Amino acid sequence: xxxxxxxxxxxxxxxxxxxxxxxxxxxxxxxxxxxxxxxxxxxxxxxxxxxxxxxxxxxxxxxxxxxxxxxxxxxxxxxxxxxxxxxxxxxxxxxxxxxxxxxxxxxxxxxxxxxxxxxxxxxxxxxxxxxxxxxxxxxxxxxxxxxxxxxxxxxxxxxxxxxxxxxxxxxxxxxxxxxxxxx
Amino acid sequence: xxxxxxxxxxxxxxxxxxxxxxxxxxxxxxxxxxxxxxxxxxxxxxxxxxxxxxxxxxxxxxxxxxxxxxxxxxxxxxxxxxxxxxxxxxxxxxxxxxxxxxxxxxxxxxxxxxxxxxxxxxxxxxxxxxxxxxxxxxxxxxxxxxxxxxxxxxxxxxxxxxxxxxxxxxxxxxxxxxxxxxx
Amino acid sequence: xxxxxxxxxxxxxxxxxxxxxxxxxxxxxxxxxxxxxxxxxxxxxxxxxxxxxxxxxxxxxxxxxxxxxxxxxxxxxxxxxxxxxxxxxxxxxxxxxxxxxxxxxxxxxxxxxxxxxxxxxxxxxxxxxxxxxxxxxxxxxxxxxxxxxxxxxxxxxxxxxxxxxxxxxxxxxxxxxxxxxxx
Amino acid sequence: xxxxxxxxxxxxxxxxxxxxxxxxxxxxxxxxxxxxxxxxxxxxxxxxxxxxxxxxxxxxxxxxxxxxxxxxxxxxxxxxxxxxxxxxxxxxxxxxxxxxxxxxxxxxxxxxxxxxxxxxxxxxxxxxxxxxxxxxxxxxxxxxxxxxxxxxxxxxxxxxxxxxxxxxxxxxxxxxxxxxxxx
Numbered sequence: 001x002x003x004x005x006x007x008x009x010x011x012x013x014x015x016x017x018x019x020x021x022x023x024x025x026x027x028x029x030x031x032x033x034x035x036x037x038x039x040x041x042x043x044x045x046x047x048x049x050x051x052x053x054x055x056x057x058x059x060x061x062x063x064x065x066x067x068x069x070x071x072x073x074x075x076x077x078x079x080x081x082x083x084x085x086x087x088x089x090x091x092x093x094x095x096x097x098x099x100x101x102x103x104x105x106x107x108x109x110x111x112x113x114x115x116x117x118x119x120x121x122x123x124x125x126x127x128x129x130x131x132x133x134x135x136x137x138x139x140x141x142x143x144x145x146x147x148x149x150x151x152x153x154x155x156x157x158x159x160x161x162x163x164x165x166x167x168x169x170x171x172x173x174x175x176x177x178x179x180x181x182x183x
Numbered sequence: 184x185x186x187x188x189x190x191x192x193x194x195x196x197x198x199x200x201x202x203x204x205x206x207x208x209x210x211x212x213x214x215x216x217x218x219x220x221x222x223x224x225x226x227x228x229x230x231x232x233x234x235x236x237x238x239x240x241x242x243x244x245x246x247x248x249x250x251x252x253x254x255x256x257x258x259x260x261x262x263x264x265x266x267x268x269x270x271x272x273x274x275x276x277x278x279x280x281x282x283x284x285x286x287x288x289x290x291x292x293x294x295x296x297x298x299x300x301x302x303x304x305x306x307x308x309x310x311x312x313x314x315x316x317x318x319x320x321x322x323x324x325x326x327x328x329x330x331x332x333x334x335x336x337x338x339x340x341x342x343x344x345x346x347x348x349x350x351x352x353x354x355x356x357x358x359x360x361x362x363x364x365x366x
Numbered sequence: 367x368x369x370x371x372x373x374x375x376x377x378x379x380x381x382x383x384x385x386x387x388x389x390x391x392x393x394x395x396x397x398x399x400x401x402x403x404x405x406x407x408x409x410x411x412x413x414x415x416x417x418x419x420x421x422x423x424x425x426x427x428x429x430x431x432x433x434x435x436x437x438x439x440x441x442x443x444x445x446x447x448x449x450x451x452x453x454x455x456x457x458x459x460x461x462x463x464x465x466x467x468x469x470x471x472x473x474x475x476x477x478x479x480x481x482x483x484x485x486x487x488x489x490x491x492x493x494x495x496x497x498x499x500x501x502x503x504x505x506x507x508x509x510x511x512x513x514x515x516x517x518x519x520x521x522x523x524x525x526x527x528x529x530x531x532x533x534x535x536x537x538x539x540x541x542x543x544x545x546x547x548x549x
Numbered sequence: 550x551x552x553x554x555x556x557x558x559x560x561x562x563x564x565x566x567x568x569x570x571x572x573x574x575x576x577x578x579x580x581x582x583x584x585x586x587x588x589x590x591x592x593x594x595x596x597x598x599x600x601x602x603x604x605x606x607x608x609x610x611x612x613x614x615x616x617x618x619x620x621x622x623x624x625x626x627x628x629x630x631x632x633x634x635x636x637x638x639x640x641x642x643x644x645x646x647x648x649x650x651x652x653x654x655x656x657x658x659x660x661x662x663x664x665x666x667x668x669x670x671x672x673x674x675x676x677x678x679x680x681x682x683x684x685x686x687x688x689x690x691x692x693x694x695x696x697x698x699x700x701x702x703x704x705x706x707x708x709x710x711x712x713x714x715x716x717x718x719x720x721x722x723x724x725x726x727x728x729x730x731x732x
Contacts, residue, residue: 049449052378078456079493082453083452087448112659134309263676270632273632296480488675492684499680
């Protein structure tokens with residue numbers, strides 16, 4: 001069964017470079033043909049983001065929560081993620097992203113806010129129950145010409161991290177093992 | 184081959200409740216017989232912690248870095264991890280905990296510093312290259328009589344998180360798959 | 367000339383307890399008759415918060431930036447400030463709150479997110495150039511019957527902090543002193 | 550009466566550039582002749598930092614707590630302050646820096662950890678009851694030849710911030726005003 005991959009972009013402006021960085025990360029990290037990718041550009045949904053209830057937003061929230069891997073990407077606003085992305089995440093109940101592997105991505109003008117995805121966005125995703133497989137990924141927007149190379153290094157690190165976690169997973173109590181599930 | 188598990192305790196006082204909480208977490212999370220456990224109580228090494236170089240500290244650092252799963256546990260001092268634990272982690276070079284699955288644990292007097300392991304210790308471990316499989320674990324020290332139950336819930340969540348990561352890991356490029364390793 | 371005081375509330379629901387807590391804090395901290403107080407309830411402005419440009423939002427942003435003291439208050443959403451409050455603050459340029467004394471306030475259901483205003487909202491306000499005179503203020507929403515007492519303790523601490531800062535201010539280079547301004 | 554100014558340096562290596570940056574900041578911020586400056590280089594006290602009780606450490610802690618202005622300076626270790634600085638601060642009881650105006654300073658190799666003094670060291674000092682008059686100050690260690698200019702800009706901002714706080718202080722209840730104290 002195909003892995004369900006998702007990109008959620010928190011830039012109030014649509015079709016941003018941040019979106020391009022996030023989708024490139026998914027395409028670099030995962031093996032072609034093994035996953036389905038959906039992209040949610042929150043810029044298309046600002047009119048509904050504070051509506052309550054909202055069928056439109058509920059459907060988006062549900063599709064993200066049911067994904068296996070989600071890249072949450074935001075430009076750096078005031079050293080952190082955007083209010084738009086936070087407003088989307090605020091709609092979840094406690095533990096609303098349980099079961100999701102989440103990668104936090106920030107883009108920014110220079111390195112001075114490079115800690116943002118690790119100290120701001122990652123703890124937010126973790127608070128919602130997601131698991132973040134390593135550091136947040138920060139991309140300097142002026143380096144789009146080196147996008148493939150820089151994303152490639154980050155993807156290799158995430159892949160290595162995920163591989164090592166599998167070894168620990170196999171030793172945890174309650175882990176689904178081949179032998180026990182065969183009984 | 185047995186999983187290598189480790190507990191590192193940052194309490195300046197030896198044999199603390201924090202140590203007990205951390206070892207209980209490992210014993211609850213992992214299947215008996217599948218792992219070896221070592222405990223490093225940093226209270227036993229304060230005389231060497233700022234010595235440079237130090238064979239004693241270098242050996243400790245190496246054993247932790249070579250572990251599969253490490254619980255880093257600290258009492259809450261000033262809403263964060265102790266200086267003793269930070270001093271131990273400061274001895275690593277960049278990315279010194281790459282390949283380690285790390286669980287941050289804080290103990291504290293009440294819930295007011297419950298965010299500490301998630302917003303302070305987790306980003307520190309991640310900065311060193313470790314992967315943290317979910318929220319940090321905060322334990323109210325006055326609840327030692329409910330230790331097994333509270334740790335049991337946390338362990339179940341970590342086990343579930345680790346299991347789900349394995350599914351994503353299988354779809355990443357460069358992941359070691361059964362078929363490729365069989366060749 | 368009267369001090370300009372402001373309350374900005376980031377609750378998507380209008381007329382919240384969070385608003386009540388914030389206004390009580392201002393009224394307790396400042397001497398009656400020495401200040402003018404304005405309250406901005408962002409719940410009244412959600413339709414415009416992502417509009418760009420927006421005369422309505424620009425006017426709100428300007429009035430806040432020109433205030434002497436601003437209490438920024440938010441319910442706790444996902445252990446942090448709301449996306450609504452962040453979206454309002456995102457509209458400022460760099461250093462947009464320079465010259466503002468800002469007090470971060472979070473309300474929440476219990477103490478488990480008590481670190482939020484100090485580790486999340488305070489650094490955000492500081493990033494915008496504001497000065498925060500002490501810890502963030504966290505109020506457990508179920509204690510509205512003790513509001514005056516709890517706010518009174520916080521106000522006393524802010525007043526003491528502000529008083530001590532004045533002594534340091536008098537020794538800084540370029541500080542406006544009575545004698546120099548009299549020349 | 551002279552202002553009591555203090556520099557506390559958390560570098561395990563003595564007489565560091567970090568110490569030079571911190572003392573330059575004090576000398577640039579304050580008017581010559583209005584203050585006394587003491588420098589505590591924690592590298593000189595590593596043998597005692599975990600001793601309990603310790604007359605030597607208690608005396609250092611007391612002198613810092615009784616200061617009006619303290620610059621706490623640390624090289625960047627793992628994106629944050631050093632364990633040595635934290636171990637010194639851990640010795641304080643709750644609210645142990647109440648009444649202190651504190652400026653957090655980190656030095657680092659490049660801008661990638663520039664958020665450190667604002668998101669890590671500032672909240673720690675605030676937790677202890679200190680007031681931080683603005684952003685943390687981050688200094689790129691390779692720019693020692695521009696030290697005076699860069700520190701000058703930071704000092705001007707702190708001076709401006711402190712001046713503005715005085716206006717708010719004058720309107721707080723319980724503030725000591727010239728007229729009331731004259732009665």
